[in-house]
Each structure stands twice: as C-alpha cells, then as structure tokens.
Amino acid sequence: MIWNEAKECMPRDEIRALQSSRLVKVVNRVYHNVPYYRKKMQEVGLEPGDIRGVEDLSKLPFTTYEDLNAAYPFGLAAVPPSELVRVHASSGTTGKPKIGVYTRRDIDIWAECVARCLTMAGITRDDIIQVGYGYGLFTGGLGAHYGAEYLGALVIPMSTGNTQKLIDMMIDCKVTAIACTPSYLLHVAEDIEKMGVLDKIHLKAAICGAEPWTDEMRDQMEKRLRIKAYDIYGLTEIFGPGVANDCEYHRGLHIWEDHFLPEIIDPSTLEQQPEGGDGELVITNLTKEGMPLIRYRTKDLTSLEYDKCECGRTMARIQRFRGRTDDMLIIRGVNVFPSQVEAALLTINGMTPHYMLVVDRVDNADTLEVQVEVADNIFTDEISSLEKLSKEVHDKLRQAIGLNAKVRLVEPGGLEHFDGKSKHVTDKRNLYK
Amino acid sequence: MYIKQVSVFLENENGRLDDALRILSEGNINILSVCIADTADYGVLRLILGESERGCKILKDAGMAARMDDVIAVVVENEVGSFGKVVKMIQDEGIGIRYIYGLSIPTDGAPIALKTDDQEKTVKVLERGNVKTLSPEDMQAF
Numbered sequence A: 001m002i003w004n005e006a007k008e009c010m011p012r013d014e015i016r017a018l019q020s021s022r023l024v025k026v027v028n029r030v031y032h033n034v035p036y037y038r039k040k041m042q043e044v045g046l047e048p049g050d051i052r053g054v055e056d057l058s059k060l061p062f063t064t065y066e067d068l069n070a071a072y073p074f075g076l077a078a079v080p081p082s083e084l085v086r087v088h089a090s091s092g093t094t095g096k097p098k099i100g101v102y103t104r105r106d107i108d109i110w111a112e113c114v115a116r117c118l119t120m121a122g123i124t125r126d127d128i129i130q131v132g133y134g135y136g137l138f139t140g141g142l143g144a145h146y147g148a149e150y151l152g153a154l155v156i157p158m159s160t161g162n163t164q165k166l167i168d169m170m171i172d173c174k175v176t177a178i179a180c181t182p183s184y185l186l187h188v189a190e191d192i193e194k195m196g197v198l199d200k201i202h203l204k205a206a207i208c209g210a211e212p213w214t215d216e217m218r219d220q221m222e223k224r225l226r227i228k229a230y231d232i233y234g235l236t237e238i239f240g241p242g243v244a245n246d247c248e249y250h251r252g253l254h255i256w257e258d259h260f261l262p263e264i265i266d267p268s269t270l271e272q273q274p275e276g277g278d279g280e281l282v283i284t285n286l287t288k289e290g291m292p293l294i295r296y297r298t299k300d301l302t303s304l305e306y307d308k309c310e311c312g313r314t315m316a317r318i319q320r321f322r323g324r325t326d327d328m329l330i331i332r333g334v335n336v337f338p339s340q341v342e343a344a345l346l347t348i349n350g351m352t353p354h355y356m357l358v359v360d361r362v363d364n365a366d367t368l369e370v371q372v373e374v375a376d377n378i379f380t381d382e383i384s385s386l387e388k389l390s391k392e393v394h395d396k397l398r399q400a401i402g403l404n405a406k407v408r409l410v411e412p413g414g415l416e417h418f419d420g421k422s423k424h425v426t427d428k429r430n431l432y433k
Numbered sequence B: 001m002y003i004k005q006v007s008v009f010l011e012n013e014n015g016r017l018d019d020a021l022r023i024l025s026e027g028n029i030n031i032l033s034v035c036i037a038d039t040a041d042y043g044v045l046r047l048i049l050g051e052s053e054r055g056c057k058i059l060k061d062a063g064m065a066a067r068m069d070d071v072i073a074v075v076v077e078n079e080v081g082s083f084g085k086v087v088k089m090i091q092d093e094g095i096g097i098r099y100i101y102g103l104s105i106p107t108d109g110a111p112i113a114l115k116t117d118d119q120e121k122t123v124k125v126l127e128r129g130n131v132k133t134l135s136p137e138d139m140q141a142f
C-alpha cells in the first residue's frame, strides 16, 4: 500500500526538478529571514542567486550541531514567532539541547510523512496503534501520534514506563500495531513470554526507530511476536521520526525526497560522494518553514541507493547505518561501531541485544571488555557450557571487529536498557580531557 | 532416581549470594543443600530446595537467571573406597561425569548429587550395582 503515490513513485527526473525548485526557494527564505544563515553564506561569498538547483548544493555551507548550539534556541527560525506552534528537543552530547521549531504547516507535513511510513508498514485507518515512545520534548511520541491520527488509525498514547499496562491494553483493545524503540519492543516481547499471553495478542506490525538496530533484532521480534517489523528514521533537528522508513522488501529506508534532500559526504574531506558512495548522511529541509536546515550533518554513516524499489517507490533508500561519526570508537587503532558488536552477538542463538562495551586504557594500551547479559534461555547449570558461550562471544567479536575482547557474563537486568535509548558504551579513557 | 536442582547465575560481587538466599528465605523456601561452582568472574549456585518449582519461580521473578534440572542423588556408604567404586561403576560404562557435589542432608551414608552425560543410563547402572539413590519423596522427609 502506498499513501501518496504521486509523490512516492515520482519519476527520478521529476523528483530532481521538484527538489531543485524547492531548494532555490528555501535558500532564498533562509538568506532573507535568518541572519545566522545570511552571515554563513556571505562568509563564503554566496548569494541566493548562485543556487539554481540541486547541482549547486555542494556550494552551500554545512549546518552542524555547533551551529544549533550557537543559535539556541530560536536563532535559526525562519518565520516570526507568531507563526510557530511547537517546539521539540533532544539532548545534545554537550551544551544545549538540539531544538526544532514547527509551524502549523510543518506539523501537517510531518504527519503526512509519518502516515506514508505507517502505510508502508501495512497500517491503515482500520488499525489500532499503541505509541510507546515518550511523549514530550522527544519527537517520537507526538510525531508518531500525529501521523497515526492523520492516517485515521485509532491511537493509544501509552508513552513509556508501564510495560504491564501496555501489554494489558494490547490484549484488551486488540491492538494491531505498535510504535516504539526496538530495544523496548524486545523488552515487551520478553514480558509477553513471561506472562504466557502470546496467544492473546493481535499485533501485526511494529514501527521501530529512535535508535539503530539490526536485521537480527528484526528476526527476533518478528519470530517472537509473530509480527512484521519496520525501521523508521528521523531526527529532531530535521523533523522527527518519519524522514525515512523501510518497506516490506527491506532494501533500505525510503527517504521522502520531496521534503528532504539527502546527500552523502566524506566526513573527513567534506567532499560530496558520488551516487552509492559511503559516508555521512547530510540532509537539507526543502519544505520546512519553522526552522529549515541547510546541509545538516546527521553524523550517521551510510550510503544511498537510487534504483527503483520492488515496492514501486522511486524515492532513494538510506542503506544500513554503519554507525555514527561520534559513536565510532577507536580501540587499539581499529574503528569499532557498537552496531557491529550487536550484529555479531545476535548471531549467537538465544542472545539478547543487552550488552555493554567497556573501553579503558591500562598501561597505555586500550582494553575492551564486552559485558553480556546471561538471559534465562542461555543460562545453563554447567560452568563448561558457560565458558563455551564466553568463547563463542569472543570468537564472533574477533571475526566482526578484529579485536580480542575480554568477555564478561553478567546477570540479567544488570545493564541499563529499554528506557529510551539503550546505552551500550562506557569509555573510561578520557581521551578528550 | 532424580531430584530437582535449582541453579542460579551469580556475578562474583559482594552480596549476590546473600541476595539469592534472602529471596528464598523471604519466600519461605527451605534450603536443603547449597553448592557453588565458580570462575574468576561469576559462579553457578546449585541448590536443592524444599519446593523447587516455587523456589525457581521466586528467583526468576526477582530478575535472576535461574533454572531447574534433574540431578541424581546417590547415597554412598560410609566405607573407605565406596565413593570411588560408584564413580568407577559409571565411568566403566563410558559415561562422562559433568559435576558432582556433596549434599548436606542427614541420612545414613554420604549423599551426593551427580550429573552425567547420560542420566538415564547412569540410573540403570546404579540400580544394577545396588547403589542407593534418593527420590523426590525421600527429599520431602528432610
């Protein structure tokens, strides 16, 4: 099912023409309405007239988290305050929160983008959907909520924090879809199994996002809950969830190119990469009124595919995220992404995605310890089997990241997880102090 | 015959053993026998309980990794060499012993818990050798 076929299946040349005309308009708007952007453009000697289409994109300066921080809170707003109707924010790693502001039209466009994503997951106005993202400053709750209402589905705004109630209502209301983080959904699956109520749930589909996850996690949730699971992507600065979503063919996440102009750059040289090249995803807001960002560096590492998808959509597909430029750990000179570790762990039968990487520096040498939770289904009464499990984890990691890690088995529930975004790395090296 | 053993995964951290034992005593579960097998980082606590199923559930509900297995409870006579005789009896049949530990329950002779590669065959071998084993009913008496 396709929500807006005219846009989602537009021929590539028409997409490019639409992007070009929208890019020209948004560059004009920020130049004239946002002193911060005007200054940035003038610094590199650019005038709005220099940008005639997508082919001129690489002339424009980037926007980074540092810009958001410097312009906090409303310095990048492109409309008068009276036009703004909503603020969302997510926490920055340092400094001020990353903020997004929206006009009424922005909220509508966002809702349509989410509705396209939900439709991609087979969700219709006949469905009953629980939104298990936090409601509030976080874009997840309200973003999914407005999109599902726009679609016409019945929305149950669960928010986070009460899994028991979520499962009870899932059964009582015959809930057919859920939107939440992937790690939270696995936690819900565990509780459903513990309660022995799998036969009482009517769930068909899950839309999971807000943190990276793997095919192995999809397999786990699909098997354990007997559902189809889809990946939704977004970020507060650009809009929130609904920037991109994967279709039933799972060939990458279709990004709504009529609203978001994606490109890939090499994060070290900042050069635009050719089609299909690997690097950092950069997004330009083409239609946002409240706070359109020009060439925003997402820090997400991936590539883009442009061939037509089996689902009929022509919109480019964001490929598997290889990590984040700021997530990347350099251990003994080797680049390590937590996502690689997670994927390797999940190839082990019965393994949960609850793990923690502890990186330290002892006598000037980096050490890597991987803590893995011993869930009920992998616990045995024999030390030799547990030792075998440790060795298997060690070997899989060696294959995946080329490093020898110390493996430590820990009790279930010992690691932080499922509350919002999971935390998977403790770096004790203080390399930046 | 088999008796039920409840095992619990414990990190080698101060107080984790206490926690497990406290959870059981708060649940009014009688602990008949305790044994710990450990490594540098973690241990497996092996318990024989008055009520195995309920004990295992209480531990799981408290968030611990716990499971229930069958072990063979053998009563070895209080005589020099009788323990070795039992071990030999099993090994002569080509059965590997996974683990073995003494049970602290009052009975004639020395009771031990035993897990092997082939539990069924082990029981038959022991029966043939006239070695006394304890049943769950026997355990109820303690």
Ligand SMILES: [Zn+2]
Binding pocket: A247, A248, A249, A251, A254, A309, A310, A311, A312, A313
């Ligand atoms: Zn597709």
